[in-house]
Amino acid sequence: MTASLAPKVLIKISAAFVFCCQFIEINYLCIQVHFMIATDKLHIDRLKENFRGKETFESNDIVRFYEMDEPQIKIATVNWRIYHLVQKGVLNRVGRGKLALGEGKIYLPEISSKIKSIHSKLKREFPYLEFCIWNTSSFNEFMIHQPGRFYILIEVEKEATQSVFFFLKEEKYPVFVDPTEDIFAKYLSEEKENLIVKSLVTEAPLQKIAGLNTVTIEKMLVDIFSDELIFSAQQGSEMRIIFQEAMSKYSVNENRMLRYADRKRKKESFRNYLDSISN
Secondary structure, three states: OOOOHHHHHHHHHHHHHHHHHHHHHHHHHHHHHHHHHHHHOOOHHHHHHHHOOOOOEEHHHHHHHHHOOOOOOOHHHHHHHHHHHHHOOOEEEEEOOEEEEOOOOOOOOOOOHHHHHHHHHHHHHOOOOOEEEEEHHHHHHHOOOOOOOEEEEEEEOHHHHHHHHHHHHHOOOOEEEOOOHHHHHHHOOOOOEEEEEEEOOOOOOEEEEOOEEEEOHHHHHHHHHHOOOOOHHHOOHHHHHHHHHHHHHOOOOHHHHHHHHHHOOOHHHHHHHHHHHHO
8 A cells, every 4th residue: 555545444444333333333322322311211100000009911901901091002011011021020920911010129149258258269270161050048038947058059161070070079079070969868968068060051041140149039949849859858849939039029020031941951841830939
């Protein structure tokens, strides 16, 4: 490129860059305006007042609520609004087609110093490994009978379970990998907190707290339903109480639970259980 052409090329590149920035900014402002308009149409305060005192209600009740102002409103539009109300925590899905007013409170499990320590060691040893770490003691908040033994669950990519297991064993932790019922009966240590390494289901609903990948309330509920061995203390009538308490105290996304249950091949049985809870 000649010296005389260089400034012209730079000017063209700069102009193109400015145009792209302006285009992005305009689109961003359009999205903001659309979101504000959509939020205004949700009528959240009126909706809360209308359904206050009702334990549960159905999607059709929401349709009739919006039809009072918009007689020609489409079902697809109402479904879109219900989706956003659930995401905002205004509504909770408590069964198939059943809804309840929610407090919008997101569940945040306690992250103990021990979990933080284990997390730090794993990140140093396996910096690129995706994993989720949490403690079954998180269920205590929702339970009547408090178990005396807990498990710190370290869920990792399937190919890495053995590597993580041997690393933690070398670190002198009481650790097991995908334990069977026989292993539980014969070799589980007397420690109050044993570590269990197991495979992490792809697309599991997780959340990050202080840089640490851990569970959401949706994952916890599906897990106790799906695994009677590790979560033996949370079965039977105790599980029903856990579901009811969790759904009454926190915003629980039913669609997220069903997607995760589907990944665990438990979708239909889990859906039926949710229906029994709501009834």
